[in-house]
Amino acid sequence: MGRIVLKNVTKTFGETQVIPPLDLTIEDGEFAVFVGPSGCGKSTLLRMIAGLEDLTSGAIEIEGEDATEVPPAKRGLAMVFQSYALYPHMSVRKNIGFPLRMAKMEQSEIDERVETAAKSLNLMDYLDRKPADLSGGQRQRVAIGRAIVREPEAFLFDEPLSNLDAALRVGMRLEIGELHERLKTTMVYVTHDQVEAMTMANKIVVLRAGVIEQVGSPLELYHKPRNVFVAGFIGSPKMNIFSGPEAEKLDAATIGIRPEHIGVSMTDGLWKGRVGVAEHLGSDTFIHVHDTGLADMITVRITGDIAVKHGDTIYLTPQPDQIHKFDDEGLRN
């Protein structure tokens, strides 16, 4: 059903090529997340799937049929925008019902579907309000409601949570995850927040400057990053990545070790350093270690609390099987 295939698609704005030739398949029912730094072309790619941007070349297939020339409304996709893009002059009820009204559906059927959607999104009390009188989270739910009433083949989300505060973001993340479990519809989700990517996705697509750096499940990306970029991008706090004699010892140009895979001791260990800032989160402690001779700063993550002070000497020992080795082109070896 909602299988989306991109074949050799490219996009050029004027002279600049934003998306070089790119192939990607999103399977039916999958929750695919596009992540990447700002300006890497995530939104552009999503808008190309939606039909809001023309392809410069290549083809898009939706449900096995060529959709390259199909107008946006006929692609059977629903999109949720970062700015919500609600219609400000219409009530919540009319906003949600708008796609059905445009499809010339019977009024009674529209009402029924709007009620169902509103119930599932906890919007029953707000149906007669205007978008301006809603909170950010409620607006976002209206936008989602407007998408689900159409019963689309796939949902497209462009950074839907980035205008919300942290607490609400966690809540909405769960709600969208829940929605996916319930509807089993294909979802394509754009974000630059890697926590969202890791927690929601079945499949993460890491993009850099329009190029797909790696496609895989969240854990695949965590355990086996294909190159230095993905290694540094996925995981929080960031992986420690450095080159030099330590790397050469392991026959690699660059090596990486995640903060959670480094053991700490005050008396002995492989590497010696000086404690900089220690961030105590209660459950975890992040220690930033300087003067190791490896990199400017090595971040270490330990479970629980530890009594270290700024300036203390500290010894670090990496877990040898958790070291990621990269060749001089930055690729995993």
Add this chain to the structure above:
Amino acid sequence: MSDRKLPRLLQTPAVLLLLVWMLIPLGMTLYFSFIRYVLNSLRRPEWTTPSFSNWRGFGNYEFVLNSKDFLFAIQNSLFIVCSILFLTVILGVLIAVLINKTFPGQGIVRVLLISPFFVMPAVNAVLWINMILDPVLGLQGIAVGGINELIDGLKDAPLVGWFFGMWPELQPISFRATQTSAYAVIIMVTWQWTPFAVLIFMTSLQSEDQQQKEAAVLDGANTWSQFRFLTLPHLARPIAIVVMIQAIFHLSLYAEIEIVSRGNGNKNLPYLIGEFANNNIGAASATGIFAVILANIVAIFLLRMIGKTLME
């Protein structure tokens, strides 16, 4: 002194000035409307100076209400104002939507479109009535003459001659006539004020949210639905502004009416005031008070109507 008092104190002169600015003319008008006051009277010379001893009560109002032109002037005021509003808003929205798209020569087209607004009303009226609408020498006369000549020529043509032979000769319309002088005023004022509407609507269109449009496209809205459900509600407020400002301005049209037909077949309240003011200041003032009341009724009525129809 509380922190509110000083700003209030500093605002006082401005507020007072505004009040005086508004209240003195209104007060004088009210005062004159209740007394007998004429500029020239051989029989009753005491009426030529305003004084409370000439008190007439509602006599001036009665006199105005019973004068033969009063009802006609009100009807005609409303007819002219509403026609102009209707035409300028529709033309304004259409043109604004049209030139909001990017196209080569956009800048020049926009400047040209705005330019009628900078023509003085009297000049505008003279130009239109003499050079464009004149049935003999104006563009209208020339165009009608040209079409008649063309049809005359075609009457002798083989095959289709019989068809054109059945056409009547077109008559140019005289826009100074009793029946048509109001139309002339409506045409020329519409021409002059459409740019104003276009200007305001265009600024508003540029602030329209593009993502809403994209969402509507994905929701299956065609161009008309996008216009009807997004653009038009978005324009409701600027339309209200255009209507308000124009209603106030056009209720006091004078130059155009004077130049087109000297009030022949086409009077509004200000013109009536002008006629009374040739001698009877009391009646002119009473008419002025009626004009104020009419302006308020029109403004309230129009705003309600726009609010209802466009904001859903």
